[in-house]
Amino acid sequence: MTDLKTKSGLSCGRQRSPESESMSLRKITRGNITVSSSSPKDKDHEYLDKTLRLKAPTPRRSLYTRDFYSATQAPALDQHSQGQQAILPSEFKNLAASASSQNLPQSCPGCGALTLGLGTEEQAGYYNPGRRSVKGFLGQADRAKGNSSIAEFEKSNHAVRQAGDAIQRQLGLESGFGTDIVRQGIKRINEEIEDDSQPLPSCNRCHHLLHHSSASSIVNPTIQSIHQMISESPYSYNHIYHVLDAADFPLSLVPQLQRRLNIMPQRSQNRRAKTRVFHQGRRAEISFIITRSDLLAPQKEQVDTLMPYLIQVLRDALGPSGKDVRLGNVRCVSAKRGWWTKQVKDEIWDRGGGSWMVGKVNVGKSNLFQNVFPKRAKERGLNPSAENSRMAKATSCQGLTDKQSRYDAADRGSVLPPSQPLQQFPAMPTVSHFPGTTASPIRVPFGNGKGELVDMPGLSRGSLEDHVIESHRSDLVMRQRVKPEQRVIKPGQSLLISGVVRITPIAPDVTVLAYPFVPLASHVTSTDKAIAISTQTQLSGVSTIAKPGMGSKMAFAGQFQLQWDVTKQRAGPLTSAAAVGLRTNVLPFVVFSTDILIEGCGWIELVAQVRRREVESMDGSTAFPKVDIWSPNGDYIAERRPMNGWLLGRPKVEGAKGRTRPRRSMKGAKKAMKLERRRRKLPS
Numbered sequence: 001m002t003d004l005k006t007k008s009g010l011s012c013g014r015q016r017s018p019e020s021e022s023m024s025l026r027k028i029t030r031g032n033i034t035v036s037s038s039s040p041k042d043k044d045h046e047y048l049d050k051t052l053r054l055k056a057p058t059p060r061r062s063l064y065t066r067d068f069y070s071a072t073q074a075p076a077l078d079q080h081s082q083g084q085q086a087i088l089p090s091e092f093k094n095l096a097a098s099a100s101s102q103n104l105p106q107s108c109p110g111c112g113a114l115t116l117g118l119g120t121e122e123q124a125g126y127y128n129p130g131r132r133s134v135k136g137f138l139g140q141a142d143r144a145k146g147n148s149s150i151a152e153f154e155k156s157n158h159a160v161r162q163a164g165d166a167i168q169r170q171l172g173l174e175s176g177f178g179t180d181i182v183r184q185g186i187k188r189i190n191e192e193i194e195d196d197s198q199p200l201p202s203c204n205r206c207h208h209l210l211h212h213s214s215a216s217s218i219v220n221p222t223i224q225s226i227h228q229m230i231s232e233s234p235y236s237y238n239h240i241y242h243v244l245d246a247a248d249f250p251l252s253l254v255p256q257l258q259r260r261l262n263i264m265p266q267r268s269q270n271r272r273a274k275t276r277v278f279h280q281g282r283r284a285e286i287s288f289i290i291t292r293s294d295l296l297a298p299q300k301e302q303v304d305t306l307m308p309y310l311i312q313v314l315r316d317a318l319g320p321s322g323k324d325v326r327l328g329n330v331r332c333v334s335a336k337r338g339w340w341t342k343q344v345k346d347e348i349w350d351r352g353g354g355s356w357m358v359g360k361v362n363v364g365k366s367n368l369f370q371n372v373f374p375k376r377a378k379e380r381g382l383n384p385s386a387e388n389s390r391m392a393k394a395t396s397c398q399g400l401t402d403k404q405s406r407y408d409a410a411d412r413g414s415v416l417p418p419s420q421p422l423q424q425f426p427a428m429p430t431v432s433h434f435p436g437t438t439a440s441p442i443r444v445p446f447g448n449g450k451g452e453l454v455d456m457p458g459l460s461r462g463s464l465e466d467h468v469i470e471s472h473r474s475d476l477v478m479r480q481r482v483k484p485e486q487r488v489i490k491p492g493q494s495l496l497i498s499g500v501v502r503i504t505p506i507a508p509d510v511t512v513l514a515y516p517f518v519p520l521a522s523h524v525t526s527t528d529k530a531i532a533i534s535t536q537t538q539l540s541g542v543s544t545i546a547k548p549g550m551g552s553k554m555a556f557a558g559q560f561q562l563q564w565d566v567t568k569q570r571a572g573p574l575t576s577a578a579a580v581g582l583r584t585n586v587l588p589f590v591v592f593s594t595d596i597l598i599e600g601c602g603w604i605e606l607v608a609q610v611r612r613r614e615v616e617s618m619d620g621s622t623a624f625p626k627v628d629i630w631s632p633n634g635d636y637i638a639e640r641r642p643m644n645g646w647l648l649g650r651p652k653v654e655g656a657k658g659r660t661r662p663r664r665s666m667k668g669a670k671k672a673m674k675l676e677r678r679r680r681k682l683p684s
Helices: 020-025 087-100 130-139 140-170 177-194 204-212 225-232 257-261 300-305 308-322 341-351 365-372 384-394 402-409 470-476 528-532 645-649 669-681
Strands: 026-029 033-038 048-053 236-247 280-292 330-332 354-359 443-447 449-457 485-487 493-497 501-505 512-517 524-528 554-561 591-600 602-611 628-631 638-639
Touching: 020 300, 033 669, 204 528, 225 257, 225 300, 225 354, 225 501, 236 341, 257 280, 308 330, 308 638, 341 354, 341 365, 341 470, 485 493, 485 524, 493 512, 493 528, 501 528, 501 602, 512 524, 512 645, 524 528, 554 591, 554 638, 591 628, 602 645
Parallel strands: 236 280, 236 354, 280 330, 354 449
Antiparallel strands: 026 033, 033 048, 443 449, 485 512, 493 501, 493 524, 501 628, 512 602, 554 628, 591 602, 591 638
């Protein structure tokens, strides 16, 4: 008799005597339900006696009881983060003991929060025992399904046997046909109960996020907490994916991440630079992944052409340390479109070890996790049946390695939560636009212990949503690429972005073109009216999503220059090699541009055309056009070199190709023909 594997935990089966083995066909354990079947040897009276009885809960090891945030780190958390309070370790012991008695999963597969047996529905990790998915996991739904299905098949068996052989021959059925149907039906029930593909249920908070788009916020971890979790990795080889968001790239960059995580710095361009460094017996490397690249351009080929630009912007964001480093480890992917996700998935599988998704909140880590996790064994050259047997052996009492046993035994004193059980198609993290969906690290192993992919909780990304009406907070997230309208800002006018950002050009004779790549409404009005609307001193019909009372918090964010020359890209056929082909220095005008970034929301492309003689001053300096920007508390605003997103995805203009020559007017044509005929008929 092989070892029995239960959903509640790890249990080792015991050997049975040959006598009991001959009287029993199958014994299946799932949750709290045991289904046993016995068959007499007399084939003349074939029937199956099915009994369902409750089984005592299988003992399991205690849950991870250490608090995710230590008491020393609590004061260092982001002051803007609000939400549920952290649970003390003494309180965790009582909650974990209550959760263990219910045979619930150790942690929520959606958000990674440790399972709480007691608490409120708003807390991450709390399971409502009345939910259908929780009942199914605990076995209550399977017990009711097994009772009804077996009773139905036994009723059919009784009706067929009462009919007799004569009626079966009249119906064209062979003798024993009904009994075969009953045997096949009960075999199918046994296979369904034996099947271990029941997905792990998510906690109530994840359930509300998926179906109601509402949940309580959590406290964001600090970079010190992330460093402590990665340092406790059970793997010697670790790879950190620094996930960045394309919507406000590079504002989502964590500055000096290598130094703060105490890992190998970015390799320099020196050919003698070290390729690998071990620290305390572990090696850690880093790669940059720019997610949601479908927000930049409509086609994959266009995004590929932007890679030199993205690397240059990333180099500028890294500061002085980024001038002489190699940036060949930058990927630009799209989980929504599947752009370059297969290459990242193959890298994770070939590399093995620990792969960690690190970044700020709402950058797309969980969505990327679902698309790059190597889950199909057949595509990796493995036998799925053999892989399942190896997974079952690895999760049995005798199958754990010494290293894994040491880490499992140290879970009580570890900051890193326990890993999920090995499965060929495990449950994936919850994906939501709500910031801070992932509450704790989610460790999902793959390849029979070859490695694991870890979805880390996001770092703080600012609190612009705190200044917005609660019903409009989801509008700050750009879910699909925006096709902006060209906004013309004339002298004396300003651009309003839903009442939370105001852009005012200060040049008295320069017209600025604005292309807002944001999911918010934009409006151009006079500067005096824009000031009154943003400070909430005047009522108007302009749509605004700012909270009441936010007018007093509007502050000056800075003065930004349109300092990058984009004349060659904007001049059209004048500078095109296929047309006129003029050089930009001979043109009488110059076009300047810049991209204004709104943290977590998007960017606004600003373009202005000025006369060359007005730009070049006598001392040789350049007078760039300037704009003043106001935002809540003067935060959440930055700038970068222009990407020319309007030129990449602007509306198509119908060209001359395909047009035909207009029909010639026939006015007076008949009269002219008559006059020509008369002239020919007249004698000379």
